[in-house]
Amino acid sequence: MIEGTQPSGRFTGKKIVVTGAGTGFGAAIAERAAREGADVAVHYNSSKAGAESTAERVRAHGREAVIIQADISTWDGVRSLTEQAFEQFGVVDVLVxxxxxxASEQMSWRDLTPExxxxxxxxxxxxxxxCTHEFGARMLDQGHGSIVNIGSTVIVRGSARAPQYAASKYAIVGLTKSYAAAFAPTVRVNVFAPGFMETEMTRGRADWQSGRRDKLISMTPLGHIPAPEELAGTALxxxxxxxxxxTGGLIIADGGFNMVGA
Structure with a gap:
């Protein structure tokens, strides 16, 4: 949460599922949701210790936290996640x-491999x-719901470093619009596209430590690279x-980095 601001309570009593909530932006979103009154299902694949830490932060705000492990790269994994979330909460109001x-270890398009x-x-x-497909279907059955897909401002400029990452984020915009149309008016589906964030993983990258951070700040009109906590409320x-x-919308939060000139 940004210093000097107070949570609004806009999710009081709501049940929210956050995927990849063991670390980074997902952990920040999960905690912010709890600050605003939500019970949170903390999903992880391999970062169990991180998920447990996030759950503790959720409970510290007096909210319920459940931890769910699943590999969302498989349909069986996604179905398991969906079933566990609805079994634990009975209803899911929001999926993030x-x-x-x-592809953080890839420093050039030349390093692309099949793996x-x-x-x-x-x-x-x-x-x-x-996840949008399975949770959205259940939300339709329950009569309400909202899905926020986390994209990236890489869709504006592409990525010479990791083209497959840019391609995937473009795809998220397309699938979001598709499901927004399919699920309307019962379930809303939108994209939140953050720019660069200073996470623990980012700070550990060699290029970040050797001048990339300062260069990006100089190119950002607001002159700041935010921590995940500063953008969690905007995503929510x-x-x-x-x-x-x-619905079917896209919000970009990058400090003006990709601002289009006249």
Whole structure:
């Protein structure tokens, strides 16, 4: 949460599922949801210790937290996640599809391999699509729901470093619009596209430590690279009643980095 602000309570009593909530942006979204009154299902695939830490932060705000392990790159894994979430909560008001693979170890398009291509596409495209598909179907049955898919501003400029990552984030926009049309008017589906964030993983990258951070700040009109906590509330805005007339939409939050000139 940004210093000096107070949570609004806009999710009081709501049940929210956040995928990839063991670390980074997912953990920040899960905690922010709890600050705003939600019970949270914390999903993880391999970062069990991180998921447990996130759950503790949720409970510290007096909210219920459940931990669910699933590999969302497979349909069986997504079905398991969906079943466990609805079994635990009875209802799911909001799904935040945060989990994604940014191919962080890939420093050039020349480093692309069949393994890195399949991994990113399986997690970012197939995982997001299947979670939207399975949770959305159950939300239709229950009569309400909102899904926020986490995209990226890489869709504006592409990525010379990791083309498969840019391709996957473009795909998220397409699948979001498709399901938004299919699920309307009962379930809203939107994309939140953050720019660069300073996460623990980002800080550990060699290029970040050798000048990339300073270069990006110089290119950002707001002159700041935010921590995940600073953007979590913005992502959740799309699931709130304040966004009740937004579906199939895209919100970019990058400090003006990709601002289009006249």
């Amino acid at each position: 599809n945060n989990v994604g693979d940014v 890195t291509l399949d991994r990113v596409l399986d997690v970012d495209i197939k995982g997001t699509l299947l 805005f799309l699931a709130s009643e304040d966004a009740a007339h937004i």
